[in-house]
Each structure stands twice: as C-alpha cells, then as structure tokens.
Amino acid sequence: MLTKPIPQLPGGLVVDGELRKSYRFRPITGALETRLSELSSGAASYSDATYPQIVSAALECTLDRIADEPASLELVNRLSVGDRQFLLKELAALLDNRVIWVTAHCGKCHEPMDVSFRFQQLPTKQCSAQYPSQVVVTTIGRLVARSPNGSDQCAIAALEDEQQAVAMLLSRILSAVDGGAQPAVDRLTAGDRQHIEAALESMSPEVTDRLLAVCPACEAHNQVPVDVFDHLGKSTAALLLQVHQLASHYHWSESEILNLPRQRRLSYLQLIDRARGLASRETGIEVMQ
Numbered sequence: 001m002l003t004k005p006i007p008q009l010p011g012g013l014v015v016d017g018e019l020r021k022s023y024r025f026r027p028i029t030g031a032l033e034t035r036l037s038e039l040s041s042g043a044a045s046y047s048d049a050t051y052p053q054i055v056s057a058a059l060e061c062t063l064d065r066i067a068d069e070p071a072s073l074e075l076v077n078r079l080s081v082g083d084r085q086f087l088l089k090e091l092a093a094l095l096d097n098r099v100i101w102v103t104a105h106c107g108k109c110h111e112p113m114d115v116s117f118r119f120q121q122l123p124t125k126q127c128s129a130q131y132p133s134q135v136v137v138t139t140i141g142r143l144v145a146r147s148p149n150g151s152d153q154c155a156i157a158a159l160e161d162e163q164q165a166v167a168m169l170l171s172r173i174l175s176a177v178d179g180g181a182q183p184a185v186d187r188l189t190a191g192d193r194q195h196i197e198a199a200l201e202s203m204s205p206e207v208t209d210r211l212l213a214v215c216p217a218c219e220a221h222n223q224v225p226v227d228v229f230d231h232l233g234k235s236t237a238a239l240l241l242q243v244h245q246l247a248s249h250y251h252w253s254e255s256e257i258l259n260l261p262r263q264r265r266l267s268y269l270q271l272i273d274r275a276r277g278l279a280s281r282e283t284g285i286e287v288m289q
C-alpha cells in the first residue's frame with residue numbers, strides 16, 4: 001500500500017544538530033478559518049501587531065507539528081522567511097485551490113489585464129546545501145551569515161527607517177566564524193553587503209510572489225504581485241452561509257458546526273444539496289477531492 005509522503009519544508013529547521021523538514025497542519029475547521037479571517041483583516045486585538053507577527057500567529061494556530069516537534073510560536077519564529085512564505089501558500093491552497101483571478105493594470109499601457117493562478121502552482125525554490133548558514137568573506141573578515149527568520153522579521157518590522165532596519169538585520173544574522181566578538185556591521189562596505197545578500201539569496205528557500213503576465217493590449221511583459229496572506233481570510237462570507245445551511249438543516253449549534261473538520265462540513269453540505277436535488281451549491285467553495 002502506498003503511504004502519503006510526509007510534507008517537507010523547502011528549507012527546514014536545525015534541531016539537535018540535524019536539518020529537519022517535516023511539517024503538518026491541524027485539521028482545518030470552521031473555527032480555524034474564522035480565526036484566520038480575523039487575523040487576515042487585522043481585527044480585534046491584533047490591530048497593533050505587525051505583519052510578521054500576524055503571520056506567526058496564523059502559522060502557530062494552524063500548524064500541528066514542525067521539524068518533528070509540536071508546533072509553537074517559538075518554532076514558527078525560527079522558521080526561515082522562505083519556509084514561512086511556503087507554509088502560507090500551502091495553507092491558502094488547503095483552504096482554496098481553485099483558480100484565482102487577479103486584475104492588474106499593465107505597467108506600460110495601463111490597460112486592465114486578468115491573470116489566473118492556483119496557490120499550489122506558485123513555484124518554490126528549495127534551499128541549497130549551505131542552508132541555513134554559510135561563511136562569507138568580507139573586508140572585516142570571514143563571517144557566518146544565517147538565513148533570516150521570523151524573529152528577525154518581527155524585530156525589524158516596527159522600524160520605519162530602512163537603513164536602521166538593514167543594520168539591525170545584519171547585526172542579527174551575522175556572527176564571527178570562531179564565535180568571537182560580534183562583528184562591527186557598520187564597517188561593512190557596500191560591496192560586502194552585496195556579497196552577503198547574494199549568499200543569502202542563493203542558499204535560502206523562496207516562494208514566487210509574482211506572476212508573469214503578457215498584456216493582451218500591448219504585449220508588454222508584466223510582473224503581478226500576489227498577496228497570499230490577503231487571500232487567507234476571504235472565505236468568511238461563504239463560511240457564514242455554510243453555518244446557516246447546516247444549522248437550518250441539522251439544528252446543530254454554531255460552535256458544533258465550526259468545530260467540524262472542513263472536509264466533513266463540506267460533505268454534509270453536499271448531502272443536503274443532493275437531498276434537495278440541486279446540481280450545484282451557492283456556497284462558493286468547491287469540495288476538494
């Protein structure tokens with residue numbers, strides 16, 4: 001019998017000296033979808049949180065395990081930026097893997113153009129053998145450069161001055177090769193910084209957040225940005241309708257319905273439809289096979 005392969009991160013976490021890549025999401029329930037929607041719209045108590053903090057909260061509540069360990073905020077924050085992008089994309093695909101249409105305007109002729117994609121199909125670059133850190137030779141000596149993670153993103157998110165943010169990021173991810181004194185990052189030259197950036201880019205995992213599109217009017221090639229996180233909270237209206245349908249039919253409470261695994265909820269909705277002899281539902285979400 002074929003067993004389902006354990007999903008793997010494109011980067012991974014070093015735990016007890018080994019690079020571990022496994023992860024597992026919790027069963028997606030309506031309650032989780034509601035939480036994601038609140039996080040996505042920055043509602044309630046999250047309004048003061050920065051974007052990386054909200055992403056951390058979303059990953060913490062939806063992940064069951066990371067790197068063979070129980071998921072926690074600490075582990076979610078230790079994940080590299082690329083792994084976090086990857087998990088958001090996988091989560092979005094779990095919630096909605098239909099074709100998504102985005103309308104953008106051509107950068108050249110400004111005519112509107114429609115671009116389609118599926119979350120599952122956004123290309124992912126795997127990390128290199130050097131990941132998560134590698135030695136970089138700079139004018140102030142040999143330094144170890146570590147792939148930036150969620151904690152780094154959270155630390156610099158509140159800084160408005162970009163130079164200050166870059167300096168703080170460099171001081172967090174760079175260390176002396178021999179574990180000696182913290183390198184003086186303010187003495188790094190522009191060339192050093194470029195060199196470090198190139199090393200980070202080549203070893204780190206990454207998920208494409210841009211779609212290539214050819215303008216139908218002038219044939220110019222465009223890059224259209226995709227905001228995966230923005231899509232995570234889009235299913236609330238459909239979810240409310242589903243709760244209404246199930247509550248009317250089975251007389252279950254809202255919390256009972258919201259705690260059903262998503263797949264079970266959708267199966268019940270199909271049963272109701274079949275009983276009514278409808279060919280299609282108006283809930284707005286397809287049942288994934």
Ligand SMILES: [Zn+2]
Pocket residue numbers: 106107108109110111215216217218219220
């Ligand atoms: Zn155009």
